[in-house]
Amino acid sequence: MIEARSLCRRFNGFTAVDSIDLQVGEGEVFGLLGPNGAGKTTTVRMLACLIRPTGGTAYVCGRDVYDPVMAREIRGMVGILTETSGFYDELSVYKNLRFYADLYHMERKTAQRNIDYYLRLFDLWDVRNSRVAGFSRGMRQKLALTRCLVHEPRILFMDEPTSGLDPESARIVRDSIRSLKAGGRTIFLCTHNLDEAERLCDRIAIIDKRILKADTPQKIKYSAYGRRVVIRLERLSDRMASIIHGMDSVRRVESEGNELVIDVNDPETDNADIADVADIVSTIVGAGGRIQYVGEQRHTLEEAYIKLVGDRVGH
Numbered sequence: 001m002i003e004a005r006s007l008c009r010r011f012n013g014f015t016a017v018d019s020i021d022l023q024v025g026e027g028e029v030f031g032l033l034g035p036n037g038a039g040k041t042t043t044v045r046m047l048a049c050l051i052r053p054t055g056g057t058a059y060v061c062g063r064d065v066y067d068p069v070m071a072r073e074i075r076g077m078v079g080i081l082t083e084t085s086g087f088y089d090e091l092s093v094y095k096n097l098r099f100y101a102d103l104y105h106m107e108r109k110t111a112q113r114n115i116d117y118y119l120r121l122f123d124l125w126d127v128r129n130s131r132v133a134g135f136s137r138g139m140r141q142k143l144a145l146t147r148c149l150v151h152e153p154r155i156l157f158m159d160e161p162t163s164g165l166d167p168e169s170a171r172i173v174r175d176s177i178r179s180l181k182a183g184g185r186t187i188f189l190c191t192h193n194l195d196e197a198e199r200l201c202d203r204i205a206i207i208d209k210r211i212l213k214a215d216t217p218q219k220i221k222y223s224a225y226g227r228r229v230v231i232r233l234e235r236l237s238d239r240m241a242s243i244i245h246g247m248d249s250v251r252r253v254e255s256e257g258n259e260l261v262i263d264v265n266d267p268e269t270d271n272a273d274i275a276d277v278a279d280i281v282s283t284i285v286g287a288g289g290r291i292q293y294v295g296e297q298r299h300t301l302e303e304a305y306i307k308l309v310g311d312r313v314g315h
């Protein structure tokens with residue numbers, strides 16, 4: 001759905017986005033994470049054809065963002081939820097939404113059906129005839145989400161969709177991202193909320209002008225910290241420790257009392273699915289060991305992010 005190669009954007013000699021490669025598949029939730037000023041919004045604006053790149057190539061739904069005719073088509077096929085949502089405060093919810101549907105030249109009946117559907121979904125039905133002035137941040141965000149969905153976009157670009165929302169509204173937005181994905185939409189999410197990114201995204205890219213890392217949240221965590229498994233046995237012998245140490249999938253073993261702390265192969269260079277914990281467990285059982293507990297020492301995406309971005313700052 002989205003394919004960018006060496007994409008760049010300079011503003012009067014200042015490089016905001018520096019030669020990034022991105023690929024986002026249909027139906028994927030893709031997260032773009034990075035510090036303030038890392039170039040996330042600029043990337044979204046280029047892919048949504050709001051600004052032109054200054055270098056590289058980008059195709060969205062198979063269309064070239066540089067071609068003015070195709071760019072117009074792309075704008076019709078994407079929805080954008082920006083950090084600040086502007087509405088006509090003096091107009092009602094309905095009038096605001098109808099106005100946007102008209103901008104997309106939507107047929108009245110289809111527009112009305114979609115507007116009604118999303119107003120009900122986001123619990124705005126009862127205020128459909130109220131003026132937007134006086135709406136809370138959460139109501140405005142839900143209205144903004146409704147607005148960017150009314151024309152049935154294939155790709156949704158969302159910049160900080162849950163920032164400033166109370167937990168319940170944030171949950172509604174997150175649940176709707178999941179149901180939009182289930183409905184086949186492609187979602188491109190910029191967020192500073194790493195827990196949210198980990199829960200929602202199939203893949204993420206960490207950007208700081210350049211892409212620092214792009215992979216599944218799980219693999220990003222492994223690449224920052226490796227994969228460490230803890231196995232406690234009823235009784236751990238030296239023989240058992242050396243059997244495990246000799247396994248191909250094992251990089252390093254430490255033993256503490258009856259516990260083995262095992263670093264399995266680096267999933268970046270090896271096939272993580274083969275270097276599997278199940279192999280280790282069955283080797284222990286086969287050698288007569290009695291296992292009491294198997295667990296993985298887990299790191300959060302936030303820890304991995306801070307390590308990756310921090311390492312870069314340190315350089």
Ligand SMILES: Nc1ncnc2c1ncn2[C@@H]1O[C@H](COP(=O)(O)OP(=O)(O)OP(=O)(O)O)[C@@H](O)[C@H]1O
Binds near residue numbers: 014
């Ligand atoms: N129109 C512009 N003219 C000049 N500089 C710009 C323009 N738009 C963005 N920039 C600069 O480009 C850099 C990247 O900005 P961008 O808004 O893409 O970052 P971001 O990752 O979205 O940040 P945040 O997380 O704070 O929203 C910033 O240094 C910003 O000041």
